[in-house]
Amino acid sequence: MLSSLRIFAVNHKKMSRLHINSMYYSKIRASLKRLKPHVPLGRNYSSLPGLIGNDIKSLHSIINPPVAKIRNIGIMAHIDAGKTTTTERILYYSGYTRSLGDVDDGDTVTDFMAQERERGITIQSAAVTFDWKGYRVNLIDTPGHVDFTLEVERCLRVLDGAVAVFDASAGVEAQTLTVWRQADKHKIPRICFLNKMDKTGASFNYAVESIRQKLKAKPLLLQLPIGEAKTFKGVVDVVSKEKLLWNLNSDDGKDFERKPLLEMSDPKLLKETTEARNALIEQVADLDDEFAELVLGEFSENFDLLPAEKLQTAIHRVTLAQTAVPVLCGSALKNKGVQPLLDAITMYLPSPEERNYDFLERISRLLLPFADQHVEIPSLTAGNIALTVGLKHTATGDTLVSSKSSALAAARRAEREGEKKHRQNSEAERLLLAGVEIPEPVFFCTIEPPSVSKQPDLDHALKCLQREDPSLKVRLDPDSGQTVLCGMGELHIEIIHDRIKREYGLETYLGPLQVAYRETILNSVRATDTLDRTLGDKRHLVTVEVEAKPIEASSGAPVIEYADSVSEDIWKASQEAIENGIHSACLQGPLLGSPIQDVAITLHSLIIHPGTSSTMISACVSRCVQKALKKADKQVLEPLMNLEVTVTRDYLSPVLADLAQRRGNIQEIQTRQDNRVVIGFVPLAEIMGYSTVLRTLTSGSAAFALELSNYQAMSPQDQSTLLSRRSGLT
Numbered sequence: 023m024l025s026s027l028r029i030f031a032v033n034h035k036k037m038s039r040l041h042i043n044s045m046y047y048s049k050i051r052a053s054l055k056r057l058k059p060h061v062p063l064g065r066n067y068s069s070l071p072g073l074i075g076n077d078i079k080s081l082h083s084i085i086n087p088p089v090a091k092i093r094n095i096g097i098m099a100h101i102d103a104g105k106t107t108t109t110e111r112i113l114y115y116s117g118y119t120r121s122l123g124d125v126d127d128g129d130t131v132t133d134f135m136a137q138e139r140e141r142g143i144t145i146q147s148a149a150v151t152f153d154w155k156g157y158r159v160n161l162i163d164t165p166g167h168v169d170f171t172l173e174v175e176r177c178l179r180v181l182d183g184a185v186a187v188f189d190a191s192a193g194v195e196a197q198t199l200t201v202w203r204q205a206d207k208h209k210i211p212r213i214c215f216l217n218k219m220d221k222t223g224a225s226f227n228y229a230v231e232s233i234r235q236k237l238k239a240k241p242l243l244l245q246l247p248i249g250e251a252k253t254f255k256g257v258v259d260v261v262s263k264e265k266l267l268w269n270l271n272s273d274d275g276k277d278f279e280r281k282p283l284l285e286m287s288d289p290k291l292l293k294e295t296t297e298a299r300n301a302l303i304e305q306v307a308d309l310d311d312e313f314a315e316l317v318l319g320e321f322s323e324n325f326d327l328l329p330a331e332k333l334q335t336a337i338h339r340v341t342l343a344q345t346a347v348p349v350l351c352g353s354a355l356k357n358k359g360v361q362p363l364l365d366a367i368t369m370y371l372p373s374p375e376e377r378n379y380d381f382l383e384r385i386s387r388l389l390l391p392f393a394d395q396h397v398e399i400p401s402l403t404a405g406n407i408a409l410t411v412g413l414k415h416t417a418t419g420d421t422l423v424s425s426k427s428s429a430l431a432a433a434r435r436a437e438r439e440g441e442k443k444h445r446q447n448s449e450a451e452r453l454l455l456a457g458v459e460i461p462e463p464v465f466f467c468t469i470e471p472p473s474v475s476k477q478p479d480l481d482h483a484l485k486c487l488q489r490e491d492p493s494l495k496v497r498l499d500p501d502s503g504q505t506v507l508c509g510m511g512e513l514h515i516e517i518i519h520d521r522i523k524r525e526y527g528l529e530t531y532l533g534p535l536q537v538a539y540r541e542t543i544l545n546s547v548r549a550t551d552t553l554d555r556t557l558g559d560k561r562h563l564v565t566v567e568v569e570a571k572p573i574e575a576s577s578g579a580p581v582i583e584y585a586d587s588v589s590e591d592i593w594k595a596s597q598e599a600i601e602n603g604i605h606s607a608c609l610q611g612p613l614l615g616s617p618i619q620d621v622a623i624t625l626h627s628l629i630i631h632p633g634t635s636s637t638m639i640s641a642c643v644s645r646c647v648q649k650a651l652k653k654a655d656k657q658v659l660e661p662l663m664n665l666e667v668t669v670t671r672d673y674l675s676p677v678l679a680d681l682a683q684r685r686g687n688i689q690e691i692q693t694r695q696d697n698r699v700v701i702g703f704v705p706l707a708e709i710m711g712y713s714t715v716l717r718t719l720t721s722g723s724a725a726f727a728l729e730l731s732n733y734q735a736m737s738p739q740d741q742s743t744l745l746s747r748r749s750g751l752t
C-alpha cells in the first residue's frame with residue numbers, strides 16, 4: 023500500500039535547476055519593485071564534510087524522522103507580504119543558514135534564480151528542508167503574484183499545511199484571496215502570520231477583521247501584539263499567558279525572553295490576555311465537541327486552570343478540520359515573532375499521516391532539495407517531499423505510481439468505479455491527486471531562432487520549458503509557419519525568453535506582444551459544402567450541412583450537436599473525423615484568426631461516398647463550419663482584467679484620470695490606512711506597460727495587481743478600430 027510520498031517531477035539537463043520548477047507569473051506589479059543589481063551567492067552555510075561543497079548544512083536532516091514528526095508546509099501570500107523574508111528568518115533560526123539573507127540585497131536562499139535576485143521577486147517555488155525542535159519541516163516558498171496561481175496550485179496539492187503571510191498594514195489582499203480559495207479546494211489546513219507589525223499603519227485588529235470579513239474564516243487569536251508599528255516590540259502568547267520580548271541588543275533576533283505575565287508588573291496586559299484566552303477557549307469549545315466536554319466539565323468554573331497543552335491539542339484538531347485558523351503576528355524584517363511561528367507550525371499543522379493519502383510510490387532516483395542544491399538519497403519515508411530526475415513523459419499535474427502493475431490495478435479499480443457513477447468521492451478520485459488548473463494564456467508573440475538550423479534546438483528548449491510550466495503554450499502559426507509563444511503576461515514571456523538564452527544558450531527574437539482575443543457569432547446561420555476529390559483511383563466525396571449558433575458563455579470549446587435528420591450509424595462511424603473538423607475550424611475565427619467561443623455547431627446532413635478517408639471528412643466539415651462562421655454576424659471578445667491599484671491619497675486623481683482614458687470601469691475605492699485602493703475592471707489591451715506609466719504618475723509610490731476576469735464583447739466602435747489596425751488601415 024502506499025502513499026504519500028509526493029513527488030515533484032522535474033526534468034532538466036542541469037543539476038542546478040533541479041528544483042521545483044514550473045513557473046507561472048505575470049506579475050506586472052513585480053516590475054514596480056526596484057531592480058536590484060545581481061549579487062553573487064555569497065551566503066555562509068553551515069558545512070559538513072562529504073556533502074556537496076560547503077553549501078549544505080545538515081546531514082542530520084537526511085536521516086528519516088518518524089512520519090508524525092514531519093511537516094510539509096507551504097508559505098503563501100500576496101506579493102510583497104514578506105514570504106521570502108520570513109522564510110529566510112526561519113532558515114536562520116533553524117540553523118540552516120548562518121547569516122540572514124535579505125530580499126532587498128538579493129541574497130536569499132529561496133530566491134536563487136538569477137532573475138529573482140535581480141528583481142527581488144519570487145518566481146519559482148523553492149523547497150527547503152530543515153529541522154526545528156525535533157521536527158522535520160519541508161517548506162515551500164511560493165511566488166505571490168496575483169495572476170500566477172499555477173505555481174502555487176502545483177505546490178498546494180502536495181502540502182499538508184500552509185502558512186498564509188499577510189502585510190499587517192494591508193490585511194487581506196487580492197492574491198491572498200486567490201490562494202486562500204485554492205487552499206480551500208485542496209483542503210489545506212492553515213495558520214496566518216500577520217507580518218510587518220513594525221510598519222507604519224500596521225494594525226492587528228484591522229488585519230484580523232479582514233481575515234474574518236474577506237476570507238470568511240474564523241481567526242483564533244493565539245497572540246496579541248505588544249505595541250504596533252514603531253512601538254512593536256514583541257508578542258503575548260495567549261495560550262500560555264506569557265510575554266515574548268526580543269532583546270533590543272540582539273540584531274538577529276535570536277535572543278528573546280519568555281516571561282509569565284504577572285499582576286504586579288503587567289496588570290493591563292494580563293487582563294487583556296485573560297479575556298483573549300477565555301474568548302479563545304469558548305471559540306474552540308464551540309468548534310470541537312471533545313474540547314467542549316472537557317471545558318464544560320472539569321474547568322467550567324475557572325478557565326485559568328485549563329492546561330495550555332489541552333488547549334493546544336484542541337487547536338490542532340480545529341486547524342486540521344479547517345473550521346478555524348490560528349493567527350500569529352510579528353515582523354520578519356525586524357526579527358520578531360518568527361520562532362513562535364515555527365513552534366506553531368510544528369504544533370498546529372498536521373503531519374502527513376493525519377491527512378488522507380492512499381499511495382506510496384517508488385522511483386529510481388531521489389533527491390532532497392536545499393533550494394538550488396540537491397543531495398541524492400537512497401530512500402525516504404512516506405510523507406516527505408522529494409525531487410526526482412530523468413522522467414521523460416511525466417509533466418506537471420501527473421500522479422506517479424510505483425509500478426506498471428499498480429497503475430493497472432488502479433486503472434481497473436477506476437474503471438469499476440466509473441461503472442458506479444452515482445457514488446460520490448469514488449475510489450478513482452482518491453487514487454489520483456487533484457490535477458492543476460491551467461488558466462488560458464492572454465498574451466502571445468512570435469519567437470524565432472537565430473538561424474533556421476537552430477529551430478530544432480528551440481523546439482527542444484520550448485518542449486522542456488512547457489513540461490515544467492504548463493501555463494506556457496506553444497503553437498505553430500499555420501499561415502506564417504512561425505512558432506508562437508502564448509503566456510500569462512509580459513513578464514512571463516520575458517522570463518521564458520531569458521531562460522532560453524541562459525539555460526539553452528539560444529539567442530532568440532520575439533515579435534511584438536499581442537493580446538489573445540476571442541471571437542463569437544451573434545446569429546444562427548447554415549452552410550453546406552461538398553468535397554469531391556479523386557486521389558489515385560479512389561474517389562473521396564462528402565457533402566455536409568451545418569448550423570452555427572451563438573450560445574450562453576461556455577467553457578470555450580464548441581458544443582457539438584447532431585440533428586435527428588442524420589442517421590446515428592453514419593455520424594457515429596465518422597464521429598472523430600467530424601469533431602476534429604469542427605474543432606479545427608473553431609481555432610481560427612474569421613475576423614482576427616482568434617479562437618471561437620460560445621458557439622454550438624449542429625450537423626444537419628452528412629453524405630459520405632464509400633471509401634472516403636477520414637482526413638477528407640474532417641477537411642470538408644472544417645471548411646463548411648468556416649463558411650457558416652463567415653456568414654454570421656461576428657463579434658470580437660477581449661480579455662477583461664480585474665484591477666486593484668493601491669495609491670496614496672495625493673495621487674488618486676491622476677490615477678483615476680488615467681484609468682478613464684484606458685476604458686477602465688471603477689467599481690469601488692476603498693480606504694486602507696492612508697492609502698486608497700481602486701478596484702475595477704480594465705481591458706487587457708489598455709493596460710500593457712502600465713507599470714511604467716503608474717510609476718511615473720505616482721513617483722513610484724503605487725502598486726497594482728491584475729487578474730483575468732472574463733472575456734467581454736468589444737463595443738462596435740472599439741472593434742472596428744481594432745480590425746482596421748490589424749488590417750493595416752490605420
Ligand SMILES: Nc1nc2c(ncn2[C@@H]2O[C@H](COP(=O)(O)OP(=O)(O)OP(=O)(O)O)[C@@H](O)[C@H]2O)c(=O)[nH]1
Nearest residue numbers: 101102103104105106107143144166218353354355
Ligand atoms: N517593514 C517591514 N518590511 C518587511 C517585512 N518583511 C518583509 N519586508 C519587506 O517587504 C518587501 C517584500 O518582502 P519579500 O520577503 O520579498 O516578500 P514576498 O512575499 O516574498 O514577495 P514575492 O516573493 O515577490 O511575492 C521587502 O522589501 C522586505 O524587506 C517586515 O516584517 N516589516
